[in-house]
Amino acid sequence: MLLSPKYQFLFVHIAKTGGTSIRAALETLRWRDPWYYPMFLCSRLSHLSGHRLATKLPRHAKVIAAQELLPKEFFDGLFKFAFVRNPWDLQVSSFHHLRRERPQLLIGHDSFEQFLRYKLDPARPYQYHLDTSITLQTDYLIDLKGQIIVDFIGRYERLHDDFNAACARIGITPPALPHARKSRDRQQDYRGYYTDTTAELVAQHFARDIELLNYQFDPD
Template sequence: MLLSPKYQFLFVHIAKTGGTSVRAALERLRWRDPWYYPMFLCSRLSHLSGHRIASKLPRHAKVVAAKELLPREYFKGLFKFAFVRNPWDLQVSSFHHIRRERPHYLGGHETFEAFLRWKLDPDRPYQYHVDTSITLQTDYLIDLSGELVVDYIGRYERLQPDFAEICARIGIQAPALPHARQAKDRQKDYRSYYTDATAALVADHFARDIAMLGYGFDPTD
């Protein structure tokens, strides 16, 4: 999550949706923000206290955290946005990320199908939060009443034009998006990873995301 008091925006960073590139581009604005240094100091104090003083919004915090912590009128005045991604594509990206950077999280399931079935198995004993992509993306966008409270939802599939639209609404010239953390170990078409059965598993687990965000197994133009 990235908050800018000067430019009055709140970026809700959902993992594996292009958010690292968006964050890297927007973080440059911090140097122009007179609130940057007080915020940095509070962040360090939060770290030193074990984050017990609630002065820092975590990188992948849900929007409800900001709504509950910030003054009501201040929160309402922020331009709140996030990026989302096709759930089937997201699961493929997450698998490759874990296999590349945290292979011990695979739980001994080395193929995409085996890992997906294990991860989404409702009877799997809870050992740890396998990865953030098991959480519904819409959970990051709603408040405690289930109401959508972000002002703009960009799409990973339209990252560049949607980011340009966001920058226009913030009132800045769109900086170049760096190609941060690009995966080089996966096939391009996520559909090639799925059988009918595993595609149905994702459709069932992420049904609310698919309905609210308008995604389908096949990409749309």
């Protein structure tokens, strides 16, 4: 999550949706924001206390966290936005990300099908890096009543165009959008990773995202 009091925006960072690139682009604005320095100090103090001060919005916090913590008038006045991604594609991205950066989590689950079945098994132990990307994306966008409370939902599938649209809403010239953490190990379209059975597993788990965000396995 990235908050800018000066530019009055709140970016809700959903894992594996291009958020690292968006943060990298928007963080250049921090140096122009007089609120950045006290926010940085509070963040460091929170870190030094083991986050017992609770003065930092976590990187992948849901919008409801900001709504509960910030003054109502301030929160309501923010331009709140997030990016989402096709759930089937997101799981392929997660598989390759973990295989590159945390291969120990895939021991015994080397193939994509083994990985997916293990990841979606409700009986397995909690593991942050697995569970972050199976949380429903819509959970990041809603209030306690289940209503979407962000003002703009961009799509990973049209990242640059939607990022430019978000910047226009903020009132800034779009900064360069780097392609952070670009994957070089995907050799095929995400649909090639799935069987009918595994595609249905994702369809069932992410049913609400698929319905509310209007995604399909085969958009063609």
